[in-house]
Amino acid sequence: MGDLLGQMRAAMAAAQGGAAAKITAGTAAEPTAGTDFAAALKSSLDSVAQTQNRAASAQQAFVLGDDKVSLSDVMIDMQKANLAFQTTVQVRNKVIAAYNDIMNMQV
DSSP states (O other): OHHHHHHHHHHHHHHHHHHHHHHHHTOOOOOOTTOOHHHHHHHHHHHHHHHHHHHHHHHHHHHTTOTTOOHHHHHHHHHHHHHHHHHHHHHHHHHHHHHHHHHTSOO
């Protein structure tokens, strides 16, 4: 989850920095070369999926009796996966709410 949050903060900082530079320069808005929303979103979703897969693998290994996997590690991995998923759901909800607000604006 740390990767997801870090990537989201980096994307936000890059977007805010790029927007501020464009506003002060007075030029037309163009996407910055280093900021790609689709790539950041895909990377974040892949990170969440990897976290969930790691938790499922640890859970399966524990159930099968692997001595290298402790119950506490399994529970920690499951909580990390749960938090990552809940964060993703909340981000999705905020994006949908913002989209609905934009679509309901009077022109």
